[in-house]
Amino acid sequence: MAQISKYLLFTFEILNEMYAALGTGAVGLMCLIKFGFQKSALLKTAAVCAATAASFIYIAPESKKIKPNKKKVVCITGCDSGLGFSLAQHSVDLGFTVIAGFLSLDSKGCKELRKSYGNNIIQIQLDITDSVSVNAALKTLQHFLGRNEGYTLHAIVNNAGVMVFGEFEWLTENLIQQQVNVNLLGTLKFTNAMCPLLRQYGGRIITITSHCSQVTLPSLAVYGATKAALAAFSDGLRVEMAKYGVNVITFIPGSFCLQSNIMARQLQNVQEMHDNFTQEQHSFYSDYFKRFNIYLSFITPPPMPVKIQDEKMYKIYEETLLDETPKVVYKNEDIRYLIYHTLFKISPWFVRDYLVVKFMSMPSYTPSKSLKTSLLEYAEDADL
Template sequence: MGALSKLLLVTFELVNELYTAVGAGVLGMVVLAKHGLESHCAVKTLTVIAITTASLVYIMGESEQIKPNKKKIVCITGCDSGLGFSIAQHAVDMGFTVFAGFLSLESKGSKEIRKIYGSKIVQIQLDITNLCSVCAAVKTIKHFLSQNIDYSLYAIVNNAGVMVFGEFEWLTDKLIQQQLDVNLMGTFRFTNALCPLLRQHKGRVITVTSHCSEATLPGLAVYGATKAALTAWSDGLRVEMAKYGVQVLTFIPGSFTLQSNIMGSQLQNVQDMHDSFTPEQHSFYSDYFKRYNIYLSHITPPPKPVKIDDPDLYKVFERTLLDKYPQTVYKNENWRYKFYHTMFKISPVWLRDWLVVQFMQMPEYIPEDNGETDEDFANISTDDIDADM
């Protein structure tokens, strides 16, 4: 028998055994393993079993999906810009009734959605850091449900969040507290207020976290801590609420800072950090602080809210809403994020930290550069920063 004939025969045997194993499932693999050991074809047997296992995992992962309709309400926080602004539109396009929470009903995002969708998206004023605002929003949802008894609260999407970029020592108490109040306590407050309705309608809680919840990055220590805390909270809440028929999951949407307003207050935040420095900190950080923030200055919000341009984002988001038996975590990530974050998990600490530095590509701290005075930074304008970029 020639080499080609042997290759074709082996290929046929592999395909035939794969077909049998996948069709017979776990029992097929057990029989195949027994046969392989008896016939001393260990390599071929292990190959077939590995491919079969992967196939079964994939098949089982293809979850049955729920059909959206207008009688299912999806309530989304933080819709003034960025992710909330985008997924509110996508959810209504899918066929859901959407209650969109806006910090201000006169914000650019609120006006833009009103212009495009009119009354198709129900807009509510919602500041999740304010208990009275949360209670008013919940009252609005309850009133709508009482007037439309065939509707149900299908899902809430905890999206509202703020991010302050800067090394931990630079952050003022106000900037730290703001991230804790919005990202963490606000999410807790809003979800807690809606728990009775979620139980009643057997809804689901979708909380937007971040890749920073898996690997907190330098410059985002507090932000990452809030997102990691949300992941831990979701783990506990998922088990608590499961017995009531409420599903809890997290959604990592990926990076889209240039299409969002999450860094909209960064320039003011930088000024607050600078103004709070002690004389020793001014002397120590000096040029590094300036270069660090000039580097970040290109992350500017668009002049008006825009819908995020990322088809993969919406595909993953759809699964958070439609999978009948949802996963614990849904993640949208490009190849670069996937590579680095996988390496972060499996690398020893020294390599992991080096990879983080390569991933962030932030300006390097050079002690010898600290020769500028406080007045030098005070004279920097927004135009100067833009010019340097």
């Protein structure tokens, strides 16, 4: 028991120091490391082992790469703006033939790509929630591959998605269904239709998930649930498709809300939530709902679709397409995301929840009246 207590105390001290370092930032982390080297032989040994392992990783040969060319076709969904708009351009620049799906062929993103890339990006109308649209896209792909000898379907990139920011109680049935239908059911529908072609050509399935698939954040409960479901779906599908020579990959591209249109409809969504509040909800959430959405209003999408500026993200995306033996998950994250998400995984739930709140940095709920008072006023107004 004494030995167990010793190990538990040691673990507690390590976690305590990590949280202290996180709270004080880079300076605190540097002081912690300096103190550790002065006082702990164990830390010195661990540092030497880590440096040795890093050296081996650095000098180890990279996995073999596939050479892109125009006979390898990449089909990407959701190219009207944001990530899909950016990945379509990058894939063409790498040398692939790109078939880009647009919710509307009259969208700003579609027109911009047509202007910049002409016929180098083949544009199709694609609504992944609509079976007729998905089947039309499948026939277009089959026709294109059939009449171009030597062309193969190298990959589909499941990118189309929508995100609604708001506490779960605020979301209308329409806003919940919209996220489930596009992010999850639409992706499943499109992937299912493409499976025969992927088997025929030995292609790969790249599904865009999110850090929310690993830790679902408050105000993004439904969005996170759909992304977590996609990650689970990919886990099962990967094993199924491996025996047919089809690789299944998930790609976490990082955060770039200010460069994306994923929140383009947030103002309309807020109005829909507000209009569907009950009288009690208006009374209860009034000030908090207002402050919450004023805060979000500063995250404004660009007026025109722009290519995301993140060289690291593109580098990792290239690996999903070009690694001959791809990894299961590819992730793009900065140091802040890495530290927080590591602590989310190893912390007790009450510490984890506190860190999630700090990570989100959203306006806090400060009740102006007690719940009892609010309910009494609601009862009086309703003549109960």
